[in-house]
Amino acid sequence: MRRNRCLQKALFLLAAGCITLTASAQDKKSAPPAGTVPPATPQAPPKPGPKPYKDVITDKAITRKGLFNVHKVDDKWLIEIGDSTLNRDILVVNRISKAPIDTRAGFTGFAGDEINENVIRFEKGPNNKIFIRNISYSVYAKDSTKPMYKSVEVNNIQPIAAAFDVKAYTPGNDGSVIDITDFIAGDNDLFFFAPSIKSALRLGGVQPDKSYTLDIRTYPINTEIKTVKTYSKSPAPSPIPGMMPAGPGGNATFELNTSLVILPKVPMKPRYYDDRVAYFTTEYTDFDADPQGVKDISVVTRWRLEPKPEDVEKMKRGELVEPIKPIIFYIDPTTPSKWVPYLIQGVNDWQKAFEKAGFKNAIMAKTAPSKDQDSSWSLEDARYSAIVYKPSTIPNAMGPHVHDPRSGEIIESHINWYHNVMRLLRNWYLIQASPSDPKARKANFDDETMGQLIRFVSSHEVGHTLGLPHNMGSSAATPVEKLRDKAWVEANGHTPSIMDYARFNYVAQPEDNIGPAGIYPRIGDYDNWSIEWGYKPIFDKTEEEEKAILNEWVKARYNNPALRFIHQDGTDPRAQTECLGDNNMKANEYGIKNLKWMMPKLQGWLNEKGEDYTTLKEVYDEIVGTFQRYIGHSVTYIGGVYTDSKTTDQPGNVYTVVPKTLQKEAMAFISKQVLETPTWLLEKNILDKTTSPTSDRISSLQDNVLGGLIQNGRLQRLISAANRESNTYKPEEYMDDVKKAVFTELATRKAIDNYRRNLQKAYVERVGALLAPAPAPSGGSGFMIMMGGGGNSKNSDIPSLLKGTLRSLKAEIVAAIPAYSDRMTKYHLQDLNERIDRILNPKN
Structure with a gap:
């Protein structure tokens, strides 16, 4: 056996040697003649990877320095990602800068509209790569000392949304240069439209030959990317198939602005949500908060208002101090100049509320600087909050805000002010206030009256940007009898919160002679209290100690109905839109009396020479709708339930059935006002000019x-x-x-x-x-109300x-x-x- 192995080894070596000899013989035989020059060896392709900085950022570069240093080299856009910026949370806010007017676009598709929002991080990858991760804070374990922290980290890896080759490293080797030209020239869900918004606007794919990058500007905490994007657009469905045409399709071109804003290294100290003093919130699931389960955590959204270090002791003593950084709203330069002072006043009206929290001059509005005053100022710059004027037929205004998802800190806000909100204000004020205010008895209000209405809506929308939701139950704190008491209502207002949909004092009767102070909404007691709860600093306390202090604040004020938040759930008759007083049946009986008073007078008030009856019909329709709303307020009492949010250390029930006497009163009111034919609505002089006899x-x-x-x-x-x-x-x-x-x-x-x-x-x-x-209907993609x-x-x-x-x-x-x-x-x-x-x- 051993001898056979030795023989096999010898034969193998011999064969190997023969192969070697043969190969050598062939090499000699194929060698070129003496004196012949051998052919040149092909040059290897250049080794991929970063180049020297000066070869990438050449002398041709146009450079701007800021959060990211931005370089434009020929038609390329390159940015430097400093190592100090890697792994930092960056908020990406995408807005429309310029838009095509589309009357079917609804509430989205106008200049200033936010169309997407994300949190990203830049991080170094292997093989000279820079990655962008899309960060979510919906699941969280914030305490690295607790056992669940590591488990959440390894089971919640954030997705890589984009990758870039490092083109060069900075001279100090403390940063990386990447080329973002193609990334911003195309279309993606990080820097441009969110899929849902894109779908709502009926936008399809981006068309590269009709899209381009306008500019990139960079500032200390933010970088602003402006692009022009052309999308294919599908036709809008016909409102009435076969009778009305579909909306146009084709292309839609937008100018878009992408803001990259670096978030603080250390998030603002959060304030935890309380149902009894509601705020808008940001939520996450915390795996540390409950040792035997998980807990959904809500923190309120609010601006970072902090006293200057040298003023802390003054504030502790109860002195008013100015914040390090006040809240400033700029007025869109395209706003008609005559309305600007009223918009500014609507913002500044909140200064008194912030005094309850210990701050003076905490909030203000300013006109936008001209190009001569500040050439760098831009409405799209994420450092600035603004009231944005929109030439839209939409009769509305909205007050959204952008916040840090980690802490709830509000970063900035763009209030949407739609031009046609003035039409809505005219109708509201005419119908609810004309019995008390002769200035409301016409189709076109004077500028001062409309200006004061604009001021009220401005204050309401600013309240939303401060973190305050609607408190529809606030008006229920006011006794109905007080709404007709001239001295009382002019001193206190008809509702404790401008965040209610209380509109105007429609209970006041012509003979009460109540002036504008008792008719208009104003920032009231509840608003002052909610700002105090949300913004007053609590020094030198842990989170748990702060929660306990806030709870005591709430309990001390809870028995005052004017300082209570009531959630609108559809079953609590106190929390309804467009209602007033502590008894809707009594209040709305006065409201209906006023509607009856104005009905025969409408045609005289709205007799615009040379115009048709469009305005008369619009106001008449609003009166019918208002009457129906008054009836609806009473319907809610039947089977109604009062819901009062409470903690376990408060006495009393959370749920209370509406008393039988009130439910029976509501049924009697409904029977009298609407089940008995409301013939007063059949004003023949109006119907003959506005409504066909075929309508019932x-x-x-x-x-x-x-x-x-x-x-x-x-x-x-x-x-x-x-x-x-x-x-x-x-x-x-x-x-x-x-x-x-x-x-x-x-x-x-x-x-x-x-x-x-x-x-x-x-x-x-x-x-x-x-x-x-x-x-239930089968098939189809629609829905049923x-x-x-x-x-x-x-x-x-x-x-x-x-x-x-x-x-x-x-x-x-x-x-x-x-x-x-x-x-x-x-x-x-x-x-x-x-x-x-x-x-x-x-x-x-």
Whole structure:
């Protein structure tokens, strides 16, 4: 065996030697003759990788220094990423700078609109790469000393969204140069439109041959990239297929601005959300907060207001001090000059509120500097907040803000001021304030009146940018009687919060002689308190100690209804839009009295020479809508629930059923005001000029009200309340009251007119719809809005209640038919009888 192995080895060596000899012989045989020059060896391609800095950033470079040093070399854009900037959180805010006017664009697609927002980090990768990671703070473990921190880190890797070759390293080897030309010339979800916004604007792919980079400017904390992008655009669907044309498609060109803003190394100290003093929030899931689970954490969004170090002791002593950096809003230079002072005043009105937090001159508005004053100032520069004027038909204004997701610190805000908001203000003020203010009794207000309305809306929108949401329950703190007390309401205002949708004091009657101070909204007690809670510094305390202090502040003020936040959930009658006072039925009775007072006067007020009746129709439609809203306020009382946010160290309940007396009062109000035909709306002089006889506004209005009264949700709340409490509005008693209000003629055998017949048919159809709801639509990509509560609760008492009500009504109808000689009434009751039969016996 061993000998065979030695033989195999010898044969292998011999073979190898033969191969070597053969190869050598062949080499000699193919060698070139003496004196011949061998061919040149091909040169290896240049080694890829960074070049010397001077070869990349040449003498041709146009350089700007800032957060990122920016170089333009020929048609290339290169930026330096300093090592000190690597792994820092950078907020990317994308806005439209210039836009094509599109009346179908809704609330998006105008200059100044934010279209995307991200947090990114630049980091070094292997092989001379720079990566961009897209950072999310939705899951968080902020304490590196706790055991969950490492687990969250390794299971929450952030995605790499882009990669760049390092073109050169800086001379001090403390930074990297990358070429972003192609990245910003194309389209991506980081620097341009968010997919959802793109879809809303019907934008398709970017067209490179019609897109380009305008400029890149850089500042100490931000870099601004301005590009022109042309997208394909799909046609808008026709509002009425076959009758109205679709919107145009083709191309859409936008000028876009991308702001890269470096966030603080150390985030601002957060203030944790409290339901009882609500703010807008940023949320994350914290794996450290609950040792036996996870906890969703909400921190409020607010500006960083801090006293100067030398003023801290003064503030502790209660002296007012100026912040290190005040909140400043600039007015868009395109704003009509006559409105600028009122917009500025609307911002400055908040200064008094910040004094409650210990700051003076904490917030202010300024006109934008001209190019001669500051050539570097730009509306798109993320260092500046602004009120942006938009030439839009949208009757609205909005106050969004951009914040640091780690702490809630508000970085900047662009308030959207749409031109046509003035039309909305005219209608609101005319309808709600004309009984008290003669200046409101015309189609076009004088500049001072409109200016004061603009000031009010400016203050409201600024409140949103400070972090404050709507407090729709604020107005419920004011007793209705005080709204007619001239001295009281002019001194205190008609609502404690400008963040309510309280609009104007529509309760005041002409004879009350209440002036503008008692008519207009103003920054009130709740606003002052909420700013104090959110912005007053608490020094030298841990997070837990601060929470305890804030809780004591809230508890000390909680029993004052003017200082309470009430969440709008659709079931609490205190928290509704466009309502006033602590009793909506009393307040709205005054409101309806005012509507009746102005109705015959409208045509005289709105008689614009040479104009058609568009304005008269618009205002009349607003009056009908206002009346319906007043009725809706009362409907909410029925099956209503008061919800008062509380902590475990506060006495009393969180949920309280609205007292039976108030629910019955609401039902009586609805019966009187709308179920009895509101003939005052049928002002013939107006209808003959604005509304075709084919339109039946009254019946439509009444049917909508019935949809609110007869719905599963309301009936179920009445049933649930009866299960919990003895002295409440029983569902069977409620349905009897609705039936009696709709069918009052059956008891008196009075002839039933057309409006009442329509109402009674609508009642039967509404009840029938709840017993046999329409099936959900199949197929298609649209959605359905369920009016008046949809669905069916087959396993509850609702079907039994409805069927019992119909049987009782059927018996009353059958008994009444022989007593009627009026033909249409008899036909109507026979029809109702047959309809009820079909509902109760659908197979017959």
